[in-house]
Amino acid sequence: MTQRSHTSEFYLISDAVGQLTVDLLKSVAVQFPGINIKTTTYPFVQHEDNLLPILEKAKQTGAHIVATFVKKELDQLANDYCQKNGIYYNNVLHPLIQLVSHDTQTSPDQKPGQRHLLNDQYYKRISALEFAVQNDDGRYPERFKEADIVLLGISRTSKTPLSIFLAFQGYKVANLPLVPEAKLPEEIFQVDTNKLIGLTNDIDILNKFRRERMRSYGVDEKGLYSDDNRIEKELQYANDVYERLQCPIINVAERSIEETATLILMFMNYLPTKGN
Amino acid sequence: MTQRSHTSEFYLISDAVGQLTVDLLKSVAVQFPGINIKTTTYPFVQHEDNLLPILEKAKQTGAHIVATFVKKELDQLANDYCQKNGIYYNNVLHPLIQLVSHDTQTSPDQKPGQRHLLNDQYYKRISALEFAVQNDDGRYPERFKEADIVLLGISRTSKTPLSIFLAFQGYKVANLPLVPEAKLPEEIFQVDTNKLIGLTNDIDILNKFRRERMRSYGVDEKGLYSDDNRIEKELQYANDVYERLQCPIINVAERSIEETATLILMFMNYLPTKGN
Numbered sequence: 001m002t003q004r005s006h007t008s009e010f011y012l013i014s015d016a017v018g019q020l021t022v023d024l025l026k027s028v029a030v031q032f033p034g035i036n037i038k039t040t041t042y043p044f045v046q047h048e049d050n051l052l053p054i055l056e057k058a059k060q061t062g063a064h065i066v067a068t069f070v071k072k073e074l075d076q077l078a079n080d081y082c083q084k085n086g087i088y089y090n091n092v093l094h095p096l097i098q099l100v101s102h103d104t105q106t107s108p109d110q111k112p113g114q115r116h117l118l119n120d121q122y123y124k125r126i127s128a129l130e131f132a133v134q135n136d137d138g139r140y141p142e143r144f145k146e147a148d149i150v151l152l153g154i155s156r157t158s159k160t161p162l163s164i165f166l167a168f169q170g171y172k173v174a175n176l177p178l179v180p181e182a183k184l185p186e187e188i189f190q191v192d193t194n195k196l197i198g199l200t201n202d203i204d205i206l207n208k209f210r211r212e213r214m215r216s217y218g219v220d221e222k223g224l225y226s227d228d229n230r231i232e233k234e235l236q237y238a239n240d241v242y243e244r245l246q247c248p249i250i251n252v253a254e255r256s257i258e259e260t261a262t263l264i265l266m267f268m269n270y271l272p273t274k275g276n
Numbered sequence: 277m278t279q280r281s282h283t284s285e286f287y288l289i290s291d292a293v294g295q296l297t298v299d300l301l302k303s304v305a306v307q308f309p310g311i312n313i314k315t316t317t318y319p320f321v322q323h324e325d326n327l328l329p330i331l332e333k334a335k336q337t338g339a340h341i342v343a344t345f346v347k348k349e350l351d352q353l354a355n356d357y358c359q360k361n362g363i364y365y366n367n368v369l370h371p372l373i374q375l376v377s378h379d380t381q382t383s384p385d386q387k388p389g390q391r392h393l394l395n396d397q398y399y400k401r402i403s404a405l406e407f408a409v410q411n412d413d414g415r416y417p418e419r420f421k422e423a424d425i426v427l428l429g430i431s432r433t434s435k436t437p438l439s440i441f442l443a444f445q446g447y448k449v450a451n452l453p454l455v456p457e458a459k460l461p462e463e464i465f466q467v468d469t470n471k472l473i474g475l476t477n478d479i480d481i482l483n484k485f486r487r488e489r490m491r492s493y494g495v496d497e498k499g500l501y502s503d504d505n506r507i508e509k510e511l512q513y514a515n516d517v518y519e520r521l522q523c524p525i526i527n528v529a530e531r532s533i534e535e536t537a538t539l540i541l542m543f544m545n546y547l548p549t550k551g552n
Contacts, residue, residue: 005379005380005381006380007379007380008375008376008379008380016535017534017535017538018538019299019534020296020299020300020303023295023296023299024296024368024369024372025372027296027344027346027369028369028372028373028376030385031346031369031373031376031384031385031386031387032376032380032382032384032385033385034382035376035380035382037376043538043542044535044538064375066372068303070303070307088375090371090372092300092368093300093303093304093307095366096300096301096304096342096366097304097307099284099340099364100284100304100307100308100311100313103281103283103284104281104282104283104284104308104311105281106308106310106311108307108308109306109307109308109309110307111307113532113535122532126434126437126533129436129437129440130436130437133409133412133436133440136409158402160405160406160409161402161405161406164405164409164440164444168440168444256389256398257402258293258295259292259293259320259389262293262294262319262320266319
């Protein structure tokens with residue numbers, strides 16, 4: 001009865017942006033490396049007239065449906081249609097909304113797009129993002145004192161993406177590149193040690209990264225920047241700085257930005273006590 | 277039997293970062309504005325020894341459990357424990373992993389943290405992020421030609437957060453601030469029109485934003501920058517530029533960054549055909 005196939009197809013429908021379903025399917029897809037998980041996203045579907053053609057198409061193509069509807073009518077319509085036509089349907093918000101409703105004897109708002117509500121928390125996040133962009137690469141040491149987190153590291157220790165990722169979670173992050181030849185700005189010694197994180201990386205990974213970067217710049221890849229001795233010198237210098245500042249050190253090797261960011265938040269006791 | 281309560285408590289457990297459960301609970305929480313949805317996150321739970329104490333705590337506190345386990349043993353253990361002790365348990369990945377397994381007659385990898393795998397797509401995203409930070413505020417017009425998207429707009433039209441948000445999805449984004457007194461860089465006229473997006477905003481929102489910004493700078497908030505006539509002049513100038521460049525215009529007023537970003541991708545035909 002079950003035919004082996006190398007493709008699974010999903011329609012991701014939402015009455016808002018639908019980022020949650022995209023992320024969910026990514027998490028599922030990576031568990032099946034040999035399989036083609038085809039996804040098509042349909043954001044801002046807020047009326048029956050827009051929903052029905054998508055359901056009909058799913059019936060024809062055999063696509064499964066994963067949704068984040070907060071509007072009851074849409075959820076009901078999709079659910080009924082899919083049940084009648086043998087289509088897989090999963091509104092990932094539904095069971096949790098039911099649960100909270102039951103706990104609290106309260107009805108949900110049913111307003112789509114509320115996750116991105118333009119409230120204080122939202123503006124805090126936006127201003128954290130702007131702060132991170134402005135304070136990348138140690139541009140304004142005098143603003144270190146405004147930061148929740150200051151990341152330090154030599155070239156290619158993921159300072160920029162980490163700063164941005166943490167900013168997305170509402171933290172104001174500055175970063176300071178470490179270069180043995182440059183003088184450390186005085187301001188770094190005035191920052192609360194608890195706000196400092198020293199980043200490091202494995203020497204072979206740094207070497208590979210840097211060679212690639214030089215190649216992309218069209219420079220001879222065997223230059224000073226990617227030299228093993230040079231990298232060792234930089235790492236040693238960074239370690240000396242971290243010792244002087246007495247800050248924790250995180251090695252970013254073999255860790256994704258998301259993983260390192262989570263580690264940083266755990267280090268700073270922002271997790272798990274703060275559910276963000 | 278059901279007692280009315282103003283709190284719902286959740287433990288969010290993952291064998292990886294667990295961002296998905298955090299986002300999911302945010303989406304649920306915003307539907308219940310008067311209710312306190314308390315969440316505690318437990319990332320990187322990869323062994324029974326770490327899982328059991330959390331389950332026991334949930335039993336004591338009456339917390340619900342939402343998880344993203346890809347490891348079968350952990351999912352099974354949590355599921356059994358919760359069923360036996362009357363705890364709500366929802367592994368949001370489980371039904372979809374089952375479905376794809378069934379479709380394709382393939383077993384999942386069960387490797388945690390695979391969403392953030394250090395593969396080509398991951399590095400593409402990181403380099404897009406770095407590109408966006410470097411090319412904020414029109415810093416290098418000569419690099420516009422490398423961008424997938426170039427955003428234009430006067431001050432306070434969300435250019436920076438939009439650039440970063442789109443970069444997170446893997447697009448290389450540059451942005452150019454529009455100021456009537458500044459000469460437009462020649463390079464903007466060499467960019468493919470399909471890559472350009474003109475941002476605009478409502479005059480009263482701009483006024484409010486700018487007054488706040490001036491206040492935060494400690495400057496008299498009734499200065500030129502927040503003057504209605506001045507803003508009108510800037511908006512008119514921007515519209516003239518957009519007409520010359522023949523680029524689409526998106527009004528960011530009353531839209532979150534996520535919503536505007538999704539609109540931009542739809543405009544550029546990156547959505548819904550490209551499921552990202």
